[in-house]
Amino acid sequence: MFREQIKVLDCTIRDGGLINNHDFDKRLVKEVYKAVSAAGVDYMEIGYKNSKNVFSPKEYGLWKFCDDEVISEVIDGIESKTKISVMVDIGRVELEDIKPKSQSPVDMIRVASYVKDIDKAIYMVNHLHDKGYETTINIMAISRDQGAELDEALVQIEKESKTDVVYIVDSFGFLYQETMEHLVKKFKDIIKTKEVGFHGHNHQQLAFGNTIESIIHDANYLDATVYGIGRAAGNCPLELLIGFLKNPKYDIRPILDLISNELVPLRNKIEWGYIIPYAISGMMNEHPRAAMALRQSDKKENYREFYESLINIGFDE
Amino acid sequence: MFREQIKVLDCTIRDGGLINNHDFDKRLVKEVYKAVSAAGVDYMEIGYKNSKNVFSPKEYGLWKFCDDEVISEVIDGIESKTKISVMVDIGRVELEDIKPKSQSPVDMIRVASYVKDIDKAIYMVNHLHDKGYETTINIMAISRDQGAELDEALVQIEKESKTDVVYIVDSFGFLYQETMEHLVKKFKDIIKTKEVGFHGHNHQQLAFGNTIESIIHDANYLDATVYGIGRAAGNCPLELLIGFLKNPKYDIRPILDLISNELVPLRNKIEWGYIIPYAISGMMNEHPRAAMALRQSDKKENYREFYESLINIGFDE
Numbered sequence: 001m002f003r004e005q006i007k008v009l010d011c012t013i014r015d016g017g018l019i020n021n022h023d024f025d026k027r028l029v030k031e032v033y034k035a036v037s038a039a040g041v042d043y044m045e046i047g048y049k050n051s052k053n054v055f056s057p058k059e060y061g062l063w064k065f066c067d068d069e070v071i072s073e074v075i076d077g078i079e080s081k082t083k084i085s086v087m088v089d090i091g092r093v094e095l096e097d098i099k100p101k102s103q104s105p106v107d108m109i110r111v112a113s114y115v116k117d118i119d120k121a122i123y124m125v126n127h128l129h130d131k132g133y134e135t136t137i138n139i140m141a142i143s144r145d146q147g148a149e150l151d152e153a154l155v156q157i158e159k160e161s162k163t164d165v166v167y168i169v170d171s172f173g174f175l176y177q178e179t180m181e182h183l184v185k186k187f188k189d190i191i192k193t194k195e196v197g198f199h200g201h202n203h204q205q206l207a208f209g210n211t212i213e214s215i216i217h218d219a220n221y222l223d224a225t226v227y228g229i230g231r232a233a234g235n236c237p238l239e240l241l242i243g244f245l246k247n248p249k250y251d252i253r254p255i256l257d258l259i260s261n262e263l264v265p266l267r268n269k270i271e272w273g274y275i276i277p278y279a280i281s282g283m284m285n286e287h288p289r290a291a292m293a294l295r296q297s298d299k300k301e302n303y304r305e306f307y308e309s310l311i312n313i314g315f316d317e
Numbered sequence: 318m319f320r321e322q323i324k325v326l327d328c329t330i331r332d333g334g335l336i337n338n339h340d341f342d343k344r345l346v347k348e349v350y351k352a353v354s355a356a357g358v359d360y361m362e363i364g365y366k367n368s369k370n371v372f373s374p375k376e377y378g379l380w381k382f383c384d385d386e387v388i389s390e391v392i393d394g395i396e397s398k399t400k401i402s403v404m405v406d407i408g409r410v411e412l413e414d415i416k417p418k419s420q421s422p423v424d425m426i427r428v429a430s431y432v433k434d435i436d437k438a439i440y441m442v443n444h445l446h447d448k449g450y451e452t453t454i455n456i457m458a459i460s461r462d463q464g465a466e467l468d469e470a471l472v473q474i475e476k477e478s479k480t481d482v483v484y485i486v487d488s489f490g491f492l493y494q495e496t497m498e499h500l501v502k503k504f505k506d507i508i509k510t511k512e513v514g515f516h517g518h519n520h521q522q523l524a525f526g527n528t529i530e531s532i533i534h535d536a537n538y539l540d541a542t543v544y545g546i547g548r549a550a551g552n553c554p555l556e557l558l559i560g561f562l563k564n565p566k567y568d569i570r571p572i573l574d575l576i577s578n579e580l581v582p583l584r585n586k587i588e589w590g591y592i593i594p595y596a597i598s599g600m601m602n603e604h605p606r607a608a609m610a611l612r613q614s615d616k617k618e619n620y621r622e623f624y625e626s627l628i629n630i631g632f633d634e
Binding site for chain 1: 522
């Protein structure tokens with residue numbers, strides 16, 4: 001009943017880091033690695049590789065930079081088949097600082113890109129591929145970029161890039177099953193030699209449903225986070241995804257323990273999940289940036305005013 | 318772009334009552350009625366009509382009984398096109414106590430039934446129809462009853478009942494879009510002279526996605542609750558559904574105000590939403606009864622133990 005090609009990627013620490021400046025302590029990251037390893041999860045994305053010339057280590061935690069030595073310190077000695085992934089953003093990383101795969105604990109590097117930056121993404125992914133890494137291109141904010149530029153970008157990725165996977169990223173939590181079906185089919189039509197993946201945000205409680213939709217239409221790389229932690233409303237909950245997949249290699253129980261012991265207490269300190277301003281951002285196809293700012297203000301529960309501020313942005317002709 | 322036939326039914330007070338013994342004060346119920354009226358919601362289900370010989374008014378709040386006078390007290394004087402609905406359960410109501418529609422503030426009576434009780438449901442619904450009410454049959458726990466008995470029940474409803482609507486009720490939050498599609502198509506195949514509706518539970522964060530799926534396959538009666546309140550994980554959030562529907566008769570803003578002013582404070586007193594034991598119940602196709610008991614105990618965060626208790630129930634040959 002299960003599809004062997006499906007790979008689950010946990011991005012608890014990477015996407016969760018977007019709500020705490022990537023400042024998880026090593027103990028917690030080790031606990032997550034132990035749990036996802038015991039659960040049989042295929043990949044764990046442990047953070048971003050950013051240049052320290054672009055971001056200051058004084059302002060951000062370890063997982064904004066993901067030095068190889070720090071990763072090794074956390075994962076060494078734990079029995080695991082889970083591969084390590086890191087994410088890079090266009091223009092925020094110095095490629096020459098990234099060692100060849102043979103000298104690094106990292107297995108996969110994922111390049112996050114908007115459609116407009118796809119040339120740069122292809123350059124980066126080819127460079128990283130040649131250094132020995134598995135690679136992906138994650139096309140962000142795709143709900144805003146569904147036109148001819150997307151088609152052209154996909155054709156170019158198929159022809160020019162050495163990436164293993166191309167991800168649909170619903171950054172704003174705007175998509176639902178019909179738009180998902182349309183996008184996955186488009187990707188599968190154009191991308192013949194690589195896998196398709198999906199990364200959903202949960203602004204409208206659709207991240208898990210959209211992930212199922214991507215499975216139905218043959219996406220094989222699936223992102224999720226423990227207890228749905230992640231920017232704004234968070235992501236597809238890993239525990240739901242593992243509960244849904246029928247592959248006996250996955251075991252939900254270590255993830256349940258991790259939620260009991262770590263994520264429930266953490267949720268009392270930092271906020272993510274179903275919160276109305278994020279839902280409003282999602283239904284309006286907006287970045288949750290304004291909603292995240294609202295939640296830090298004394299107007300955090302003024303939903304009507306926030307809604308009206310978004311509909312009144314408007315567009316001049 | 319919108320489908321005029323779609324009707325939205327708010328069951329905030331009715332399904333929400335399942336987590337507080339139906340003990341909402343009249344002020345709050347009036348606020349909900351004002352808000353859903355201003356939002357253009359088609360129906361508001363205000364509670365259950367139960368016999369006081371079956372349940373004691375000492376143990377339950379007003380909305381377990383929904384006396385006509387109590388309803389009138391709450392809704393009179395408020396300008397509204399929103400119709401009032403109440404729910405009845407098989408064997409818990411005395412039909413002779415229900416006045417003709419012409420003497421009651423109630424517009425619609427919904428009969429909740431398991432597949433096995435469908436003969437009784439048809440009898441009740443015909444009786445209520447003849448008294449002048451709009452009626453529905455809500456087939457509960459349908460994820461457990463998808464076989465030939467369901468088909469027979471649907472044929473019988475189509476032939477013998479005067480109901481206006483037949484609802485698919487995903488009591489356990491087990492369905493996802495493929496099972497939804499299958500069920501809605503089956504209903505539409507057999508039920509030719511009545512509308513089809515959907516009432517979802519949100520154990521796996523799929524209630525909104527499943528409601529969208531039911532819309533795609535032409536269900537026209539859609540249940541939702543403000544801020545997703547309801548038994549266990551709750552229901553499809555009304556604000557998401559209104560945000561999705563394109564009919565300009567709906568206005569989300571009064572619902573946003575109601576959430577800011579009433580539901581957010583209420584959520585600090587009573588619990589519903591994405592909570593792991595409810596998610597586990599959903600993925601196992603179990604009633605959330607055991608999970609609700611767990612949440613009242615000192616083991617409320619022992620998720621692994623709860624999971625194992627469910628998988629170890631087992632079935633003898």
